[in-house]
Amino acid sequence: MSTxxxxxxxxxxxxxxxxxxxxxxxxAHLASCAACxxxxxxxxxxxxxxxxxxxxxxxxxxxxxxxxxxxxxxxxERGAGRSVMRWLPLPLAALLVLGLGMIxxxxxxxxxxxxxVARGRVTVDGAPAPSSGxxxxxxxxxxxxxxxxxxxxxxxxxxxxxxxSRARVVSAGGGEHRLMLARGAVYAEITAAPRRFVVxxxxxxxxxxxxxxxxxxxxxxxxxxxxxxxxxxxxxDSDLVTVPYDAYAPIDPRRGPGTPYVAGxxxxxxxxxxxxxxxxxxxxxxxxxxxxxxxxxAVSLMNLLTRTAGATRVAVYERLVVLAPPPAGVERAAxxxxxxxxxxxxxxxxxxxxxxxxxxxxxxxxxxxxLIPPRAGS
Amino acid sequence: MTDAIRRAQAGDxxxxxxxxxxxxxxxxxxxxxxxxxxxxxxxxxxxxxxxxWEKLGSFRGESAFGTWLHRLAxxxxxxxxxxxxxxxxxxxxxxxxxxxxxxxxGDAPGLALDLERALARLPEGARxxxxxxxxxxxxxxxxxxxxxIATGTSKAQLFRARRLxxxxxxx
Numbered sequence: 287m288s289t290x291x292x293x294x295x296x297x298x299x300x301x302x303x304x305x306x307x308x309x310x311x312x313x314a315h316l317a318s319c320a321a322c323x324x325x326x327x328x329x330x331x332x333x334x335x336x337x338x339x340x341x342x343x344x345x346x347x348x349x350x351x352x353x354x355x356x357x358x359x360x361x362x363e364r365g366a367g368r369s370v371m372r373w374l375p376l377p378l379a380a381l382l383v384l385g386l387g388m389i390x391x392x393x394x395x396x397x398x399x400x401x402x403v404a405r406g407r408v409t410v411d412g413a414p415a416p417s418s419g420x421x422x423x424x425x426x427x428x429x430x431x432x433x434x435x436x437x438x439x440x441x442x443x444x445x446x447x448x449x450x451s452r453a454r455v456v457s458a459g460g461g462e463h464r465l466m467l468a469r470g471a472v473y474a475e476i477t478a479a480p481r482r483f484v485v486x487x488x489x490x491x492x493x494x495x496x497x498x499x500x501x502x503x504x505x506x507x508x509x510x511x512x513x514x515x516x517x518x519x520x521x522x523d524s525d526l527v528t529v530p531y532d533a534y535a536p537i538d539p540r541r542g543p544g545t546p547y548v549a550g551x552x553x554x555x556x557x558x559x560x561x562x563x564x565x566x567x568x569x570x571x572x573x574x575x576x577x578x579x580x581x582x583x584a585v586s587l588m589n590l591l592t593r594t595a596g597a598t599r600v601a602v603y604e605r606l607v608v609l610a611p612p613p614a615g616v617e618r619a620a621x622x623x624x625x626x627x628x629x630x631x632x633x634x635x636x637x638x639x640x641x642x643x644x645x646x647x648x649x650x651x652x653x654x655x656x657l658i659p660p661r662a663g664s
Numbered sequence: 665m666t667d668a669i670r671r672a673q674a675g676d677x678x679x680x681x682x683x684x685x686x687x688x689x690x691x692x693x694x695x696x697x698x699x700x701x702x703x704x705x706x707x708x709x710x711x712x713x714x715x716x717w718e719k720l721g722s723f724r725g726e727s728a729f730g731t732w733l734h735r736l737a738x739x740x741x742x743x744x745x746x747x748x749x750x751x752x753x754x755x756x757x758x759x760x761x762x763x764x765x766x767x768x769x770g771d772a773p774g775l776a777l778d779l780e781r782a783l784a785r786l787p788e789g790a791r792x793x794x795x796x797x798x799x800x801x802x803x804x805x806x807x808x809x810x811x812x813i814a815t816g817t818s819k820a821q822l823f824r825a826r827r828l829x830x831x832x833x834x835x
Contacts, residue, residue, distance in 0.1 A: 332779075346702065353717075626700075
């Protein structure tokens, strides 16, 4: 019997993408191999079912109303624009719009953030800086012991840089504001759509999902995130954790984000989480986490659900179900498969989204920025 | 080019309604399968038609209007989903979906998942490639361009999707 075709070849045979010679070779093999024949038949059945899916599905309701409202509003705006642009040839008008857009975009990006020194003095690129001004992207700002500085982040919020910090604005505007925090602490209050404010640290990246938080990092890259309102995503490459309000997430200089825990989590749980994250505790550490977890610690377990696999994930799921039963409609299979909707609904039950929406209003009520370093997480 | 499209290009919203009626089912099916969520699919469908209205002037009739609209819909949906933010990203897809524990047999006794339900369970990347290749008929080069991935990744995602779907459907 000839060699079994590999997965790519068998798939190519099933979907017809193989060239003629390869196809003949596969067919010759199939003639003498029942196992591969069964594989090919199963693939063909799947592809047949996919092709037989209905091409058209009627929505449950008429969607035209919303479309009409938007295109009517858009037409009025465009009409106003046409009166100015109508005498320009189209390519020239397009170039003009593009050019103005680029100038505006570049200007926004290069303008940086307004700052004002709250206490002491600061340096920019090593030189003493005025007590207020604008920090342009690419320039480093440093605060000494006892110094602190506040930034206005475009029109989306405020950031405070604590004593002993070194940071750089990476981008300001163009849809995203981004700060690099090499060491020290920032406190951020952002009222914008998710993902418009990002803080990079040497070992992890914190992306704002509409929130207020404090983030510390030492000169080796170890850090701690403390979210006080809304949500933050803390990630290193594809490894990410979700940190809701009243929760902490450690940052390890080598491994990046650690599993979050809530304020007041039992020390035994935090220690076991640290051992599990470090890879030194293994199943035993996970067992300790699950045994020590209280209903409030569902925040940790929800993150563990996405950070584990196989039987370990099942064990986390079983404990979660006891501590924080999933809302109706969140099925076991969907949760274990990390179905986005199922997991989001479960999150919403654990951390109600109403509070998330209120976070912006709460922040606006505050008279002053808080310049407190994050607590140690006890 | 049909009369309704010509009139819509000239700014006739009523004519565009006729275009919408003729194509909404096709667009909605695409949005529903790519998003796996009815409410999101409704919003995406509206986004697609608003964008189609804005872009209608660039349709010159070289291809069938349905083909043009379909490609516009795919691009709009993919862009919107990439930009939609937190709710999709709150959970990272597993790097290795095969490592996921299979749902226990006792979970839904006697109920085999049908293909639509199984599709909705696929990790986002695998679902997108499977839908675009096996259901919508795009090639890997085109898909790679749309998703901003390498063609090898597109193929790997396709095989992964087929493998997972077979696992679930043949149980």
